Amino acid sequence: MRKSDKKTENQIREVLTEVCEDTLKGYDGFLWVTHTVKYSSFPQSLKIVCVFDTNQDRANFLVGEGPQHVSTTIQKAFNKVGVQFKNVDKQISYDTQLD
Template sequence: MRKTDKKIDNAIRLALTQVCEALKDEVEGFIWLTHSVNFSQGLDSLVITFMFESQALLDKANSEQQTLQMIALAQASLEMENICLANPKKQCRFKVND
């Protein structure tokens, strides 16, 4: 990983940490998030994964459109670091912690 890649990854991590802490208080069943990126493929390879306690709570978040709000919050937080998601709905995934 190049030095610039490390700086970008750190900016992503810091932005998403703030998102994670905010969502823990706002979205029932949300427990944590993670990200992955392949810098050789560029930032279009950035994927954010939001983890929920159960499928029922994820379904509830979907039905109340909270998942869309979660995507928007992550996108806004990253944009403050000059990091843009090319396709937020595809780059944000929602899973259940098994």
Template sequence: MRKSDKKLDNQIRLALTDVCESALKKIHGFEWLTHSAQYDRFPDSLRVTCIFDTNEHLEAFKASTANQQLQQQIQDELQPIGIRIRTIQKQVAYDTEENCERFHDGNWARRLQDG
């Protein structure tokens, strides 16, 4: 990773920390989020993954307006650092602790890598 990529990655992490802290307070079942990117194809390669505790909580969230609100908040936090996401619905993914435990024995690094 180039020095400029590392700096951008850190800015993204800080912006998404604000999103995460807000979601923890407002969204039932939300646990944490992470991001990944291939900086040679940035920003189209940026992927934000939001993690919920159970599939039941995730499905309730996806059926609510909170889904669009969270996506909008992600866009709003990234915009001041110069990141404009054209297809937010494709670049925000959702997963659960329940599924990670079931399919990857709780190994998030492996689960996120398998994509």
């Protein structure tokens, strides 16, 4: 990993930690946020996964304003550090820890 990749990774982790803490307060069953990224094509390659405890928790989140809130929170948090997305919604997915 190059030095610039480490800097990008740290930036991503800091932003997503902020998003996670915000989301934990507002949504039952929300557990954590994780991500994958190809540094050479960041931010387009960034994939963010919001993980819930159960399928029901995820379903409850998806039928409400949760996805819009999380999307806006992620966009605003990355904007603070100078990272813009064309369509952040396409880079966010929702999963459960149970298969």
